[in-house]
Amino acid sequence: MKTLPRADVAIVGGGWAGLLMAKELGARTGLSVVVLERGAPRKTADYFEGMDELDYAIRLRMMQDASKETVTFRHTSKDRALPVRQFASFLPGTGVGGAGEHWTGITPRFLPDCFEILTRTVERYGAGRLPENHSMQDWGITYAELEPFYTRAEKLLGISGKTGLDPFEGPHSAEYPTPPQRTGYFPSLFRDAARSLGYHPSPVPSANLSQAYRNPDGIVRPACTYCGFCERFGCMVGAKAQPTNMLLPVIARHKSVTVRTGANVRRVLYKDGKATGVSYVDANGEEVVQPADLVVLASWTLNNTRLLLLSKIGEAYDARSGTGHLGRNFTHQATFRGVVLFFDRPLNRFMGSGACGVAIRDLDGDSFDHGPLNFIRGAYIGAYSRGHPPIGSFGVVPPSVKATWGSEWKKAAMDAFDCAANLGISGEHLAYRTNYLDLDPTYRDSHGDPLLRMTMDWNDNERNMIGFVSAKMAQVGREMGAREVVAAALPRRYDVNTYRSTHLQGGTIMGVNPGNSVVNPWLQHWRMSNLFVLGASTFPQNPSGNPTLTILAQTLRTADAIVDRYLKHPGLLA
C-alpha cells in the first residue's frame, strides 16, 4: 500500500457531478483537486467509430462492467436477493464523463411542487391520501432557491428549448440559451393531437444543441446533426453536452486539478469525525491512499450509497425498525413504454436526437386534481424522434399477432418497424419504507467487498398512476391518427430485465435535519462536515422528469457554498 501526497480535495467519480465540481473549484480557487475515476479516459474523437448499435447499445461497451461489480436484487426484505448478472433495467456508466457521455440530453427542470411534495400533498388532499408505507419527504430546498442554479446550468450546457408554452413550469429567470431542436414527424403528430385535446405541448429541453453555442467558459459546440446516436452512444461531433467536451477542456486549463483514471475508490477514510481522504485500488491492483482535507462523493446513486455503507459512515437504514437513513428512499423512475401506436404510414424514425421531442406536463406532479383519483402525482410524457436502432427496436407487432418467430411474425414486425412508436411516460416514483439499499450478505465484487443490495417493488400508486396516464395517452394516440393503439399496464412486479431508465435516486438523501436525512440542503454530510455527496443519491424521491439538470444545478449550488462559505469557515453549513 502506498500513500500519496495530500490533496486539498479528493472527488470520487469523474462524471457530470464530479467534473463540474472539479471545474468550479479549479476555476475559482487555487485548491489542489484530484478526481478519482475508476474507468478509462475518454474523448470526443473516440465516438467517431462508435455508431455501432451492437457493441454500444446491446453489448453496452460504455457501461459499468458487471463481471466486476453489480448489485443484487429482491422485491421485499423477506425474499432472497440474487445478483443482477447483466445490467438491463438501468445502465450504470463508467469512465471519464460517466453516464453523461451516453445520455439522451433531456433536461427539464423539476416542477416546483416536487421539492415540497409532502407538505403540498397533505395541504391539498390531507394525510389520508398518502400511500401506505410511504416515506416521502420535502427536499429542504425550494424551487425558488434552486432557480438561479438551473439558469446557470442551462447556460453552461446551452440547453435548447422554449419557455412560456408550458403553464406548469416554474418561473425561469432567463429564456433558454438556444431555440428548441427541430421537430421530427412523430413528435409533431403528438404536439398537434395533444394541443387539440387541450394539453399544453412544448419542445423537450435538449442538451443536443439546435445551433452552435459558446458557453460562459468559452467552450464552443456545434449544432446537432440528428444522426440518431445519442442514447448509449457518445456524440461524435460534440453537439450533445458531455463532461468530456464541456468540462474536461476547462479543467485542463488548471494545473491544480488532476483527473486520475483507473482509480477504484473502496473506502472513505476518517478520524475523529473528519474525513481524512480515500483509499483506492489503482489500475495495477495496488492499494493507494489519497489523503485529502475535503472529500466529495460523486460516484452515482448506487456507489455513493455503497461507499458510505462500506466505510461505515452514518447509520444504515433498518427497514424493520425504520431507524437509520443511509440507504433509504431508494427510487427508480417508473418509466413506461407500454403505450404503442401503430400507424399506416412510415415515421422515418431513424433520424433524431436523444431529446428531439415534444412533452406535456398536464398529467405530471400535481398539475391536475387528484381528488377523485386513486393515486397521487403523475408523469412527464413525451414523444421523441431519437433514432431507431434496429436490433433493439425490431419485433414490435400488433397484439393480434401471437407468433414471436417465423414468417407471420417476420412480416408483421417488418410492417410495424417504422410505422409503430411508443409514447415515453416517465412516471414519478414515490419513496416507500420498503424500498431501500443495503449491503448484500452473500455476493461480493472483484475486490471482495459486499455488493449493494436493492430491495424494491412497485406499489399501487405507480400502477394506478401509469394506468390512468396510459388511458389518457391512448386517447392522444387515436387523435394522432394511429390505426391501432395498445396501452398495456405497468408490470405488477419490479423486474431487472426491461430497460426503464438510468434514473435511480436516494440512498444518501438530503433533508432539513439529521433526524430525516444523510446530507443537509448543501449536500454536506450531517456527521462529517468535510464530506459532501453529489448526485441523485441525495434526491428524497424521484420527481418524474429526467434528473441531470437538477443534479448539475445542485452541484453548482454546493460549489458556491464550498467556495463562498465553507472554505472561509470550515464546519457544518447553516
Place this chain on the structure above:
Amino acid sequence: MRRRHFLTFSATAVGGLLVFTLDRQPLRVHAQSDRKIRVPLRFFDEREALLVSAAVARIFPSDATGPGAMEGGVVIYIDRQLAGPYGRDRYRYTQPPFEEGIPEQGYQGKATPREVYREGLVLLGQDFDRLTPAAQDARLRNMETTYFFRLLRQHTIEGMFCDPMHGGNADMIGWQLIGYPGPQMSWSDHIDQHYGKPFRPKPRSLNEVVGHQVKPGEEAE
C-alpha cells in the same frame, strides 16, 4: 489448436447475395455463378453451423417478404459472437452461488452462451437441418421456453440487423428489408421533412462512413 472448420455455401443457395471471405471483406456473389464459398468458422464446427443455420432460417425465414437469416449470414454472426468475449461471459457477473431465482431477477444460470449453445444443439438434434420445415418448426416450438431458444431468437435479430462488420446483415440486406439506413453523419436537412412519406436513403455501413475498418467488439481480448 482446434482444427479449422469452414461453412461452405453454394452461391445459388444464398440467393446470389454475399458472404464474407477470409479477410472479412464482403464479397458479392451473383446467382448465376455456381462457385462455392467457404467461410472460416471460429467456434462452431461445420456440422454445428449447419444446424444453427437451419434453425435461424426458421426464426427469420426467407419468404415472400424477402430474404432471411440464411442470406443475412446470421450463423456467421453467431459464430463470431460465441468465439469472442461475449461467448465466454466476459462481461457477465459469474460469481457463485448460482441459485434459481424468479424471472424478475433475470437470468441466473451458470452456463456461458457457448455452453448454452452446445447444450441447445443437442436438444435441436443432429438431424435438424435435414427435417422438413414443418418438422423443424414443430421441434423449435417444443423448445420455445428454453433459455437456448431465447438466445437463438435474440441472436437472430442481432445478426439480421447489426452492422455488417460483425458478420451478419450481409450486404445490409437486413437494413434494406426494414428501410434502416445505418449510421450516417447527418440528417440535418431531413429531420423535419418527409412528414408521413417514406424517406429511404441508401444504407451505409460503419466502415464506409468512417472510411476505415473499425475493430468490432468480438475481436477484443
